[in-house]
Structures are given as C-alpha cells and as structure tokens.
Amino acid sequence: MEREKQQMAVEIVRERWKGKVCEMVLGREPRTVRAGGDTSLPFIHFEGDPVRPVTALEVQDIDPGDWPAVLRQEFDEVLSDPAAWARRCVELGADLVLLRLAGTHPENRDTGPEEAAATARRVAEAVDVPLIVLGSGVEEKDARVLPVVAEALEGRNCLLGQATAENYKTVAAACVAYGHSVVATSPLDINLAKQLNILITEMNLPPERIAMDPSIGPLGYGLEYAYSIIERKRLGALSGDRMLAPPVICLVGEETWKTREAQVEDQPEWGDQSRRAVLWETVTAVTLALAGGSIFVFRHPGSLARFNREVDALMRPWEYPSPPPG
Structure with a gap:
C-alpha cells in the first residue's frame, strides 16, 4: 500500500518533442532494414517508442593482415x-x-574502380541483407571508385561512403543517380556535420538518405566527447532541426581495434586479450547507443552478440519509478 501511495504521488514529466530522427530504409523487399525514426531520447519508453539500433559486421575486399590474431581467428577460413x-x-x-574496399587504397593494392565494383556486386549477390560499402578513406580515390560501385549495385538500395567535405559532390551525385543512400563523414564537430548535410541535401539527396558518421572515439580515446556530440545531434533532431535528423552510424569496430587495449596481446595484468577486446568494442557501442546512435558496425561477432543482449534489456519497457528490468 505504501509503495502504491508513493507511485501515485510521483508526477512523471514527459517531454513533448516536435521533431524526430529520419528513418532510413536500406535494401530490397522482403529483406529491408530500417534505421532511425526515433521520436524520443534513446530507450525512454514513457516518452516515445524507442527504435532498436541495427547492426553490421565488417568484411574487407582483401585479407586484413593488420588484424590481431584474436580477431582473425573468428573468420580465418573466409578472410580471402x-x-x-x-x-x-x-x-x-x-x-x-x-564491405570495406581496403584494397583500393593507393598504398595497398591500389585496386581500380571496375575490380572494386565487381567485388561489391559479388558480395551483394552472396547475401540477402542490405549492404554498406565504404571506400579506402582516401578521398580522391573514393571519388573515382564509389560512382562505379554505385552503378554496379543499382537497384539494391545500399549505403555508400564516405562522403566528405572534399568529395561529397561526386559521391552524393552517384547515390542520387543510382538510388543509394550516403554516409556523410565529418570530424567530431556538430557544426561541420550539419554543414555537410546541408551541402548534400542541396544535391537532391534528402535527409532520410543520409547517415551521419561523426568519426567517433572509442572507450578511453574520446568516447565522452563522441557521446556528447551524438547526444546533441539527437536533441537537435527532436527539437525539429532537419539537418541534424539523419540517423548516426558508428564505425565501432574500426575505431576500437586500433586501441592498445584491443591490439596488445602480452599484457597479463590487463586480462585475457580476447575478452578484453570484445568488451572494449561492446562498451563503446552500448555507450553510443545510449547517446543516440542508430547503426553500429562491429568487427568481432562476440561484440555484436553482447551488444544485442544489452539492447534486448534496454528495449524492454518500464515505467518510472519502477526500476528497469535486469
């Protein structure tokens, strides 16, 4: 009875947001994937209907020789x-x-656009889920490669990138021409991200076909700042700013596996490397999901599994003042 009186005495203050996160649709029926569309802050069930983040695992067009053994062993028989x-x-x-076209990097194999497009087509035909395709990160080379890849994948409604302030015209134009969405990559700065979105939308690519890549920092390497930027983007979207409304993509695997904590094997006081690295990737992803990320890209399948278990708990509705489940 006393608990019921306490609950009745509590007045739940709910925000009434006027905006929402854009919903991005990727792929073709019957295997489309929807990202974004949130109408509240992440996992706040009493203010809106939280949208579950979507996940991806990374594939490379060449054997990633720089990956540590604990990561390579998860895909050892298929890396080539x-x-x-x-x-x-x-x-x-x-x-x-x-699919990361790492082989197109000029200091790697310097693969040409046609070969990269053939690889992308082969991967797309091998699976029935939507595809994200990223270039090597060299802006000039990506501007030559991605339009050819976009044409090869026409009709598959993929997410292509990365479009930056230096090459967005070429990359975005290819996405418009061949029916894809674009990854807009900017430094970890909300104003630069918004400006890039404005420039891309001026090329007739609407916000719901843009995924913002804020160049995140992983746990121990700028995670707090990344959290604050992504949270500000979510607040801007909910407040009605359409140029901050595109969903956020977090390249968690790429950033996490650069860290010493994931890379270093012979460090007994840090604990087992395989467990340590997976937890580093998982904690980074869960934290950024709480900030407002919508698409999460992993490298280790163990991290993806742990992330999904955490999200399962966060997606179970609960009402204040009752504690959350789990």
Whole structure:
C-alpha cells in the first residue's frame, strides 16, 4: 500500500518533442532494414517508442593482415573470400554487411574502380541483407571508385561512403543517380556535420538518405566527447532541426581495434586479450547507443552478440519509478 501511495504521488514529466530522427530504409523487399525514426531520447519508453539500433559486421575486399590474431581467428577460413565472409556475417546475426574496399587504397593494392565494383556486386549477390560499402578513406580515390560501385549495385538500395567535405559532390551525385543512400563523414564537430548535410541535401539527396558518421572515439580515446556530440545531434533532431535528423552510424569496430587495449596481446595484468577486446568494442557501442546512435558496425561477432543482449534489456519497457528490468 505504501509503495502504491508513493507511485501515485510521483508526477512523471514527459517531454513533448516536435521533431524526430529520419528513418532510413536500406535494401530490397522482403529483406529491408530500417534505421532511425526515433521520436524520443534513446530507450525512454514513457516518452516515445524507442527504435532498436541495427547492426553490421565488417568484411574487407582483401585479407586484413593488420588484424590481431584474436580477431582473425573468428573468420580465418573466409578472410580471402569476401562473399563467403559476408555469408558468415549473416549467419552470425548481422542485420547488414559492411564491405570495406581496403584494397583500393593507393598504398595497398591500389585496386581500380571496375575490380572494386565487381567485388561489391559479388558480395551483394552472396547475401540477402542490405549492404554498406565504404571506400579506402582516401578521398580522391573514393571519388573515382564509389560512382562505379554505385552503378554496379543499382537497384539494391545500399549505403555508400564516405562522403566528405572534399568529395561529397561526386559521391552524393552517384547515390542520387543510382538510388543509394550516403554516409556523410565529418570530424567530431556538430557544426561541420550539419554543414555537410546541408551541402548534400542541396544535391537532391534528402535527409532520410543520409547517415551521419561523426568519426567517433572509442572507450578511453574520446568516447565522452563522441557521446556528447551524438547526444546533441539527437536533441537537435527532436527539437525539429532537419539537418541534424539523419540517423548516426558508428564505425565501432574500426575505431576500437586500433586501441592498445584491443591490439596488445602480452599484457597479463590487463586480462585475457580476447575478452578484453570484445568488451572494449561492446562498451563503446552500448555507450553510443545510449547517446543516440542508430547503426553500429562491429568487427568481432562476440561484440555484436553482447551488444544485442544489452539492447534486448534496454528495449524492454518500464515505467518510472519502477526500476528497469535486469
């Protein structure tokens, strides 16, 4: 009875937001994936209907020789075959597959646009989930490669990137021409991200076909600042700013596996490397999901599985003042 009186005495203050996060639709029926569309802050069930973040596992067009052994062993038998690697990612429960065209980097194999496009087409045909395709990160080379890839994947409604302030015209134009969405990559600065979105929308690519990549920092390497920027983007979207409304993509695997904590093997006082690295990737992803991220790209399947378990708990509704489940 006393608890019921306390609950009755509590007045729940609910925000009434006028805006929402844009909903991005990727892929083709019957295997489309929707990202974004949130009408409240993340996982706040009594203010809106939280939208579950979607996940991807990363595939590369060449064997990633710089990956540590604890990561390579998860895909050891398929690392030289991107199509087989992609199928393995789907078996592991990824909503999306991200293909990174690392071989196109001028200091790597310097693969040409046609070969890259052929690889992308082969991977797309190997799986029935939507595809994210990223270039090598060299802006000039990506501007030559991505339009050819976009044409090869016409009709598949993919997410292509990365479009930056230096090459967005070419990359965005290809997405408009061949029916894809674009990853807009900017430094970890909300004003630069918004400006890039404005420039891309001026090319007739609407906000719901833009995924913002804020160049996140992982746990121990700028995570707090990344959290604050993504949270500010979510608040801007809910307040009605359409140029901050596109969903946020977080390349968690890429950033996490650069850290010493994930890379270093012989450090007994840090604990087992395989467990430590997976937790580093998982904690980074869960934290940024709480900030407002919508699409999360992992490298280790164990991190994806742990992330999904945490999100399962966060997606279970609860009412204040009762504690959340779990």
